[in-house]
Amino acid sequence: MDFRVRIIEWLAEQTGLPQEQLAEWLEVPPQPELGDYAFPCFRLAKTMRQAPPKIAAGLAEKAPLDLDWLEKIEAVGGYLNFFVNRASFISRAVSAVLHADAPLAQSDEGQGKNVIVEYSSPNIAKPFHVGHAFTTILGHALYKIYDRLGYNAIRMNHLGDYGTQFGKLIVAYRLWGDEAALVKEPIKELLRIYVLFHDEAKDKPELEQQAREAFRKLEAGAAEEIDLWKRFKDLSLKAFNTVYERLGVSFDYFYGESYYSDKIPDVVKLLREKQILTESEGAQVVMLDEYDLPPCIILKSDGTTIYASRDLAAVLFRDQTWSFERNIYVVGMPQALHFRQVFSVLEKAGVEAAKRCVHVGFGLVKFPDRKLSTRSGHVVFLEDLLQESVDKTLEIIRKNDQLRQADMSEAEMRQVAEKIGIGAIVYTFLKNGRERDIVFSWDEMLDFDGDSAPYVQYTYARARSILRKAGHDDTAADAGLAELMLLDSDDEFALAKLIDGFPAAVSKAAYAYEPYMIVRQVTSLARAFNKYYNQTSILKTEDPALRRARLALLQAVCKTINSGFELTGIEVVERM
RNA sequence: GUCUCGGUGGCCUAAUGGAUAAGGCAGCAGUUUCCGGAGCUGCUGAUACGGGUUCGAUUCCUGUCCGAGACGCCA
Numbered sequence: 001m002d003f004r005v006r007i008i009e010w011l012a013e014q015t016g017l018p019q020e021q022l023a024e025w026l027e028v029p030p031q032p033e034l035g036d037y038a039f040p041c042f043r044l045a046k047t048m049r050q051a052p053p054k055i056a057a058g059l060a061e062k063a064p065l066d067l068d069w070l071e072k073i074e075a076v077g078g079y080l081n082f083f084v085n086r087a088s089f090i091s092r093a094v095s096a097v098l099h100a101d102a103p104l105a106q107s108d109e110g111q112g113k114n115v116i117v118e119y120s121s122p123n124i125a126k127p128f129h130v131g132h133a134f135t136t137i138l139g140h141a142l143y144k145i146y147d148r149l150g151y152n153a154i155r156m157n158h159l160g161d162y163g164t165q166f167g168k169l170i171v172a173y174r175l176w177g178d179e180a181a182l183v184k185e186p187i188k189e190l191l192r193i194y195v196l197f198h199d200e201a202k203d204k205p206e207l208e209q210q211a212r213e214a215f216r217k218l219e220a221g222a223a224e225e226i227d228l229w230k231r232f233k234d235l236s237l238k239a240f241n242t243v244y245e246r247l248g249v250s251f252d253y254f255y256g257e258s259y260y261s262d263k264i265p266d267v268v269k270l271l272r273e274k275q276i277l278t279e280s281e282g283a284q285v286v287m288l289d290e291y292d293l294p295p296c297i298i299l300k301s302d303g304t305t306i307y308a309s310r311d312l313a314a315v316l317f318r319d320q321t322w323s324f325e326r327n328i329y330v331v332g333m334p335q336a337l338h339f340r341q342v343f344s345v346l347e348k349a350g351v352e353a354a355k356r357c358v359h360v361g362f363g364l365v366k367f368p369d370r371k372l373s374t375r376s377g378h379v380v381f382l383e384d385l386l387q388e389s390v391d392k393t394l395e396i397i398r399k400n401d402q403l404r405q406a407d408m409s410e411a412e413m414r415q416v417a418e419k420i421g422i423g424a425i426v427y428t429f430l431k432n433g434r435e436r437d438i439v440f441s442w443d444e445m446l447d448f449d450g451d452s453a454p455y456v457q458y459t460y461a462r463a464r465s466i467l468r469k470a471g472h473d474d475t476a477a478d479a480g481l482a483e484l485m486l487l488d489s490d491d492e493f494a495l496a497k498l499i500d501g502f503p504a505a506v507s508k509a510a511y512a513y514e515p516y517m518i519v520r521q522v523t524s525l526a527r528a529f530n531k532y533y534n535q536t537s538i539l540k541t542e543d544p545a546l547r548r549a550r551l552a553l554l555q556a557v558c559k560t561i562n563s564g565f566e567l568t569g570i571e572v573v574e575r576m
Numbered sequence: 577g578u579c580u581c582g583g584u585g586g587c588c589u590a591a592u593g594g595a596u597a598a599g600g601c602a603g604c605a606g607u608u609u610c611c612g613g614a615g616c617u618g619c620u621g622a623u624a625c626g627g628g629u630u631c632g633a634u635u636c637c638u639g640u641c642c643g644a645g646a647c648g649c650c651a
Contacts, residue, residue: 030595040594042631052631077595078631123651160651257651283649292579300649307651336580337646361581364645396614404612420614431600432589435581437644444588448614450600451589458614466611520590524599534616576614 003069003084007037014059015044032494035074035081036089042078052078090496090553091484097499097556103148104563105506110151114322117143117153119330120249123160124236124256125169125190128243129379130440131365137429137569138362139330140249141515144567149510154322158314159256161233163307165194167215170228171207172197186235219261219304243382246422248569260313264305267312271298274349286345296341311342319353326356328513333361333435360513363437385445390421392446393454397576408575416573420454423570427453430515430568431523451523453570459526460561460572463554466538468574472551479552483545487553491532495553498525499560506567515568522564529557 008022015022022039029038041055048055056075063073071083097104119139122132139155146153172193173182181189201207218225237254244250268284271277276286282301288294298309318327329339339359346354367380394417401408408416428445429438448454467474487496498521505521508514538554541547562572 024592027592027594030591030598034595038595042594045631079595121651163651165650281648285648294579295648297648302649304649306649310651332645333581334645335651338651363581366644393614400612400614406612436589437582439588444601447601450614452600452614454614455600458612462612462615469611516590520599527599530615531617533611537611539611575612 003089004037006069007039007082010064011039011059014062029079029081032490034076034079036084036497037082039080039082040078041080045078056080086493087485087488089500090487090492091481093496093500094484094487094553094556095481097559098552103566104560105503105567106148106150107503107507108150110146110149110153110325113151113325115146115151115153116156116318116322116324116327117146117330118156118158118328119143120244120251121158121160121256121331122236122240123165124233125165125187125194126160127187127191127379128240128382130382130385131379133382133385133425134362134365134429134434134438135330135332136244136247136249137426138360138434138515140247141430141568142328142330142360142510142513144569145506145510145515145518148506148567151325154253154324155251157251157254157256159233159237159254159258161229161256162258162261162310164212164215166218166229166232167211167213168197168207169194169232170214170218170225171210173228173232182235186232187239190232190236216304243386246383246386246418247426248571255314257307257310260310260317261305263313263317264309267309267316268298270316270349271345276345276348286348288341288344288348291340291344291348293337293341293344296345298345308338308342308345311338312345315342315346315353315357316351319351319356324353324356326358327353329357329359331359331361333363335359336361358513360434362434365438365440367440380440386422386425388442389424389446390417393417393421393424393448396448400576406575412575416576419571419573420448420457420576423453423457423565424448426568426570427456427519430519432516434514434516453565454576456523456526456561456565457570457572458576459530460558461574461576462533463529463558464574466533467551467554467558470539470547470551472555474555479545479548483549484552486543486546486549489536491528491536492550492553494528495525495532495557498528499556502560502564505564509567518564518567522561525557525560525564 004023004026008019008026011017011022011026012019025040025043027038027040029035039056039059041052041059044050044055045052050058053075056078059080060073060075064070069085069088071085074081074083117139119142120132120136122128143153143155169190176193176196178189181192197207197211214225218229233256268277271286277284277298278287279285280287280295283297284299285295285297288296296308297306298312300306315327318324331339336359339357343354343357343359346357394413397408397413397417397420400406401413425445431451487493502521502525505517509517536550538547538550541550565572
């Protein structure tokens, strides 16, 4: 039973307003003392020609107080406040979670619908730095969320594996490449010659010309150039995979930019047919004045393609292949204009799929002192950040292990440190609205207090520890509904509300492409639980029925935390 | 110059146009013979500035100031 739905039904009866409308207006009061649900009557004032407080008072008088699940209805100011029966609410919320056989918040709303999530998309031959962490972590979370909602979510890694930069690499490798170094540390070696190329090119402009020629040959299908390019690509992918594995990230397709190379003539043909392709300063462009946007270049003046044309080809290809419900681009905010242009070109060409494409932007990872730049080599490698975090975690675990004489094995400590260290990093990228810039700071990234993954993981581990000590059986829901009705304290009620609100948080997160909404829900739950067990002794509960009920509540808390973290790519641990 | 975002306590962040603006960090004061102190309790402290719309504005419109980003042959 859904208390919210019942209240909406009742309100619909009383006011004659449609349920959808009421559902939108019904809210949760800012303070629990005010009630559990609240209906603001201000909007009714005009049509009912009454002051809001009067409307609220009138509705309160009609309250059906004979219901067992409803405690009381109060009119306060212009609000109609509903108080549900706590024991009833708590028992149903806990029971629902424990008896669910599907993952929490799972739904079938996405049944049979394809959603493409394009994310990570690193450039081949360039280091995987902290800037790539954002798209990788955010994209992965969005994939998990849509997957949970029943969509057929497709993970797409749009590799940066094409363009003049590869001409540069080919030329550089022929001049200065070190085969042994390439095998040993491919990214470092490729970066080395790439930087070297730019240094040398300052004095020898003919290098740039050679690079363009090499890329032209690559595009034309010259065997030697293709072999080298493939080699660079394979080695880079191998290196990226170690980071992906650590983050628990994987993909369904690695269709990089090169994949769309031969599909671009069709794009040009389409735009010509629609007569929207015009020549400007030697280049082929689509004018977008009616959208208040600058022109979008489709073919450069030398006739070669550009990233916009590849993105256009990708949309057409994806829609033909998957008839996507939504095509999501998890790409940084600086490229917002580019995507508006691409989507607008498609719309102008009458491609209906354009409306189902969405750019999910995110902020920049900035450094307080220096600028992030691949060429200068001033980057923080994601691998190093992860390792630093794991190392710090391991140190803390070691210290605690001695302090508590917990006797964890070396292997277990390492395993746990990996999950917590990685989780801490993932959490910092997902805890706030995605469009915020992140100013990189080691201190903040490695702060394990307060709002952080380790805080939540710690809470989870504590709860699991209590369940273990109680000899609680996870597989069976020990307490029945009658026993769960014994739970009615403020803290228990607060926990039940947070557990109950979890599915709503998931769907809101999906709708807004904002995983932080889930992260916050889970963190609030962890905080509420910390507060609870710090002042209520679970194991020492005298009444055996109440004790069982409390253990069941703990289990529901654990299940919800675990379920929420699963959606973000963070793992929980039994001990830490 | 044009456009797009953003400006919330010392710092980082949250709040479908609604009630006393929420959380974390830092600071201060407590807290461990009792389920694990990466914890818990308490205190201090904020909507850049001026107009406007509204019964009601952190939220919407407008102007100013400040910051970031984007602005045709890179991605």
